[in-house]
Amino acid sequence: DIQMTQSPSSLSASVGDRVTITCRASHSIGNYLNWYQQKPGKAPNLLIYAASSLQSGVPSRFSGGGFGIDFTLTITSLQPEDFATYYCQQSYTTPVTFGQGTRLEIK
Amino acid sequence: EVQLLESGGGFVQPGGSLRLSCAASGFTFSSYAMTWVRQAPGKGLEWVSSISATGDTAYYADSVKGRFTFSRDNSKNTLYLQMNSLRAEDTAVYYCAKVRLLYTYGPAMHWGQGTLVTVSS
Numbered sequence: 700d701i702q703m704t705q706s707p708s709s710l711s712a713s714v715g716d717r718v719t720i721t722c723r724a725s726h727s728i729g730n731y732l733n734w735y736q737q738k739p740g741k742a743p744n745l746l747i748y749a750a751s752s753l754q755s756g757v758p759s760r761f762s763g764g765g766f767g768i769d770f771t772l773t774i775t776s777l778q779p780e781d782f783a784t785y786y787c788q789q790s791y792t793t794p795v796t797f798g799q800g801t802r803l804e805i806k
Numbered sequence: 807e808v809q810l811l812e813s814g815g816g817f818v819q820p821g822g823s824l825r826l827s828c829a830a831s832g833f834t835f836s837s838y839a840m841t842w843v844r845q846a847p848g849k850g851l852e853w854v855s856s857i858s859a860t861g862d863t864a865y866y867a868d869s870v871k872g873r874f875t876f877s878r879d880n881s882k883n884t885l886y887l888q889m890n891s892l893r894a895e896d897t898a899v900y901y902c903a904k905v906r907l908l909y910t911y912g913p914a915m916h917w918g919q920g921t922l923v924t925v926s927s
Contacts, residue, residue: 733913742901742917743851754915786851790912793865795853
């Protein structure tokens with residue numbers, strides 16, 4: 700199975716900050732890497748697919764990068780509604796696997 | 807507007823069975839692969855199963871293989887997850903989700919609201 704490791708597990712930041720979350724795959728997955736945002740009690744929401752493609756309707760302050768093993772999710776100019784938990788997911792092969800999540804909190 | 811509505815969750819004893827349904831609307835259902843993802847209370851996301859657009863092929867997590875069966879009825883725009891031999895560790899909110907076109911098991915671009923399955927004696 701491909702293991703997905705996110706860092707950090709939690710992060711405190713302020714409105715207006717720029718933050719970067721990283722995701723590392725245990726094997727190369729090309730660009731089959733997706734990012735989701737989840738707020739408490741809600742279903743996840745797709746932000747980025749294919750490592751760097753912005754899902755329709757997602758603000759442009761979200762961006763993704765990387766290929767192969769190392770990936771990033773960057774949020775520029777944090778907004779109050781961005782405080783949530785973020786998950787990476789590899790969809791290169793089954794079993795599909797998620798990272799453990801990164802909780803983004805208000806400082 | 808894409809809508810996915812799960813139902814069938816509830817309380818069941820270990821060893822019991824449940825069948826989840828997911829009614830889809832607002833898109834050409836038969837063109838998209840679909841997937842189930844679950845989330846245990848206070849935990850992260852776990853992929854459960856995915857199914858091809860035609861329903862010919864289904865993929866399963868090792869944790870549910872042999873116990874869960876994912877199927878679809880494209881004439882009714884409905885998904886089914888038959889869950890047998892349920893265990894306490896299957897307790898979770900189960901989400902159905904629509905996979906982005908031309909992909910097999912991800913990314914999931916639309917999600918239902920989830921249905922809670924509780925397995926306990």
